[in-house]
Amino acid sequence: xxxLLSKTAFMHLLECPLRLWMESVRPExxxxxxxxxxxxxxxxxxxxxxxxxLFPGGVKIEGFxxxxxxxxxxxxxxxxxxxxxxxxxxxxxxxxxxxxxxGQGKTWDLHEVKATTSxxxxxxxxxxxQKMCFxxxxxxxxxxxxxxxxxxxVRDGEIDVAGLLKEEDVTQDAARFEDxxxxxxxxxxxxxxxxxxxxxxQLRTCSNPRKCAFLAAYLEAVGAGxxxxxxxxxxSFDSEAIAQALGELVYPLHFLDxxxxxxxxxxxxxxxxxxxxxxxxxxxxxxxxxxxxxTFDFLADTFADPSVxxxxxxxxxIGPDGSVIAWNAIFEKSCNEGLAKRVPAHAKFLRxxxxxxxxxxxxxxxxxxxxxxxxxxxxxxxxMPVMEPDLSYKxxxxxxxxxxxxxxxxxxxxxxxxxxxxxxxxDMIDYCRLDVYGMVRILQKLDxx
DNA sequence: ATGAAGGCACTGGCCTATTC
DNA sequence: GAATAGGCCAGTGCCTTCAT
Numbered sequence: 001x002x003x004l005l006s007k008t009a010f011m012h013l014l015e016c017p018l019r020l021w022m023e024s025v026r027p028e029x030x031x032x033x034x035x036x037x038x039x040x041x042x043x044x045x046x047x048x049x050x051x052x053x054l055f056p057g058g059v060k061i062e063g064f065x066x067x068x069x070x071x072x073x074x075x076x077x078x079x080x081x082x083x084x085x086x087x088x089x090x091x092x093x094x095x096x097x098x099x100x101x102x103g104q105g106k107t108w109d110l111h112e113v114k115a116t117t118s119x120x121x122x123x124x125x126x127x128x129x130q131k132m133c134f135x136x137x138x139x140x141x142x143x144x145x146x147x148x149x150x151x152x153x154v155r156d157g158e159i160d161v162a163g164l165l166k167e168e169d170v171t172q173d174a175a176r177f178e179d180x181x182x183x184x185x186x187x188x189x190x191x192x193x194x195x196x197x198x199x200x201x202q203l204r205t206c207s208n209p210r211k212c213a214f215l216a217a218y219l220e221a222v223g224a225g226x227x228x229x230x231x232x233x234x235x236s237f238d239s240e241a242i243a244q245a246l247g248e249l250v251y252p253l254h255f256l257d258x259x260x261x262x263x264x265x266x267x268x269x270x271x272x273x274x275x276x277x278x279x280x281x282x283x284x285x286x287x288x289x290x291x292x293x294x295t296f297d298f299l300a301d302t303f304a305d306p307s308v309x310x311x312x313x314x315x316x317x318i319g320p321d322g323s324v325i326a327w328n329a330i331f332e333k334s335c336n337e338g339l340a341k342r343v344p345a346h347a348k349f350l351r352x353x354x355x356x357x358x359x360x361x362x363x364x365x366x367x368x369x370x371x372x373x374x375x376x377x378x379x380x381x382x383x384m385p386v387m388e389p390d391l392s393y394k395x396x397x398x399x400x401x402x403x404x405x406x407x408x409x410x411x412x413x414x415x416x417x418x419x420x421x422x423x424x425x426x427d428m429i430d431y432c433r434l435d436v437y438g439m440v441r442i443l444q445k446l447d448x449x
Numbered sequence: 450a451t452g453a454a455g456g457c458a459c460t461g462g463c464c465t466a467t468t469c
Numbered sequence: 470g471a472a473t474a475g476g477c478c479a480g481t482g483c484c485t486t487c488a489t
Contacts, residue, residue: 036489040450116450151451260489264450274451276489330453331488361487365455379487405489 001263004065007095007129010075010308013188018207018214031217043115043264047097050265051113051147053161055099058082058162065094069137071356075137090136093185098129098147100139107142111167112133115264117151117273119170125184127170128177143171148232149273155266164265164273187446197205198220243370246446249358253443255284255293257435258335259404259428268305270342278335279306279408281318282432284440290449297429303412307342315346318353327380328437329359329429360439363446384438387445391438397427404431 013020022030050060059080061071067086077085081102088095096263099111112127114120123146131141143184150166193204198218206215260276261267271277279300284293296317298308318324326332333354340347363369364378384391410416410426 003489009462036450039489043450118451149450200471258489263450278489326488334452337489368488369451377486 003092003190004089005092005125005185006065009192010093010129011122011126012185013184014125014189015211016207016214017149017187017191018203018212020216021187021191021194021198021202022214022218024197025194026218029217029221030113031213033273034370035406036042036305039263039406040115044113046166047115047149047264048113050159050161050273051111051165052084052099054147054165054167055082055111058084058099060077060084061086064096066087068096069094072139074404080402084137088137088139089128090133090138093133093136094132095130096401097134103142105142107140108134110141110144110172111147111413112148114145115149117149119146119168119173124170124173125177125181127174128181131174132178133182137395143169144174146170149264151273154272155269158271159265182226184317233367237370237449238391241368242363242446242449245363246443249325250321250356251286251288251317253286254318254322254324255286255436255439255443256324256326257282257432257439258319258332258334259408259432260335261408262406267303270305275338276335277305278305278310278339280404280428280432281310281314281317282429282436283314284433284436285317285319288439290444293437295347295433297433299411299425299428300408301412302331303409307339310344311343311350315349319354323356323358323359324353325360325439325443327359327361327435329357329361331359353383360443369446369449380435380438384442388438388441391434393434397430404428 009020009024012023037337041359059075059082061068061075061083063071064087066089068085069089072083072086072088075086084098086097086100088097097110098113099112100108103109110127110130112123112128112130114123127144131144142374145167147165147167150164153160153164191205203215203218206212257267258278259280260278261272262276264272264273266273266275268277281296281298285296286293289378296313298310298313300309324332336350336354340350343350361378361380364374364383371386374382375382380395385393388427407424407428410420411428
């Protein structure tokens with residue numbers, strides 16, 4: 001039987017041809033999905049289920065591809081007016097829609113649900129592919145809509161679906177892509193016919209060679225030749241400019257890092273979709289240059305809005321004077337701004353922190369200190385292992401922020417056995433501390449230049 | 450996924466230098 | 470003096486980056 005081209009595969013082509021190739025020709029090389037990716041998928045499923053409540057009384061269609069299509073046809077024949085997750089198969093293409101609603105005459109309106117707060121560039125193409133697939137399969141589509149999150153919605157009690165979601169007509173936007181779909185389909189089939197080894201020309205189709213995880217996985221698999229070149233270190237720096245930038249700092253220095261939790265559906269009252277909820281911090285305080293830092297940790301132990309306790313703990317850690325240092329400080333600043341709104345009694349304190357915040361990342365972003373081994377990235381995960389190789393995430397059970405975030409609901413689940421809770425608590429503290437301690441060490445190194 | 454900021458290319462207004 | 474070309478700067482809009 002002919003291999004079907006799914007909407008997912010089609011969209012992966014547009015993201016990066018190497019992704020589609022690897023998933024169809026060398027699936028064993030596909031890098032495992034990150035915690036962030038998994039969270040995005042989970043958000044998608046949750047929002048999709050909620051969106052069905054906007055169109056009550058529909059029939060849930062089981063199965064994908066040919067099975068799903070057969071079930072879709074059966075439901076239509078029985079006179080169903082609203083379908084959840086119906087599939088269509090035609091001309092070697094397959095797509096699964098989120099919601100179909102019987103419209104005027106014989107046509108159906110298609111509602112695509114996205115766990116996003118704004119219409120993205122790829123959404124109209126996505127809808128156009130589905131529409132083509134359903135129509136070729138004999139299910140005519142009238143208007144097409146995008147259902148998405150309303151980022152002004154603030155939860156108050158039970159989720160109000162009509163307030164959380166909003167819908168817009170994308171019929172016109174999708175129609176603009178109709179003519180180009182067949183050409184993309186041809187490209188997809190071409191990419192899927194590439195061999196197990198890629199030619200340089202094929203590799204160059206990668207849409208973002210510097211960051212693409214699929215290109216990296218392929219190069220890793222074909223040989224270690226690239227490795228030495230990537231990790232060769234040859235730092236360059238402007239010590240005068242660095243000294244000038246660091247001259248702004250006022251002791252005692254407070255190094256701060258938050259871990260946050262948040263998703264499409266706000267878990268607590270008072271939060272918007274995707275609003276970040278700080279549940280953990282680590283602070284290192286350096287009273288004088290070259291001294292030994294004092295450390296402070298906070299980690300909320302119940303799954304409830306932790307803002308008040310967190311701010312109380314923060315007041316213990318951060319005094320009224322001295323700089324506050326963070327990496328990509330804009331993130332910590334926005335957390336503080338959110339905390340200030342929820343804990344107005346301490347708003348003044350939180351905003352004073354923001355006024356004396358110093359972003360250590362800017363030294364690297366502005367290339368006052370640069371090293372080819374940073375791989376053109378100024379993230380802490382790129383800089384720290386090069387500048388302080390003995391500090392490594394490799395020995396930790398938690399190695400990235402996304403995992404730390406996902407760990408919080410697990411930690412606070414009352415059903416978690418005590419021994420596991422103790423171990424996870426330790427791991428989460430260790431991870432957060434390493435980020436902060438890395439900043440301490442990097443600053444001390446810059447000071448010595 | 451968000452959201453703010455930085456980077457970068459481009460635009461338009463203004464000035465100066467050059468040429469007739 | 471008028472017309473044109475080029476340089477400069479501020480403003481813009483789009484894209485990328487970073488944290489979780």
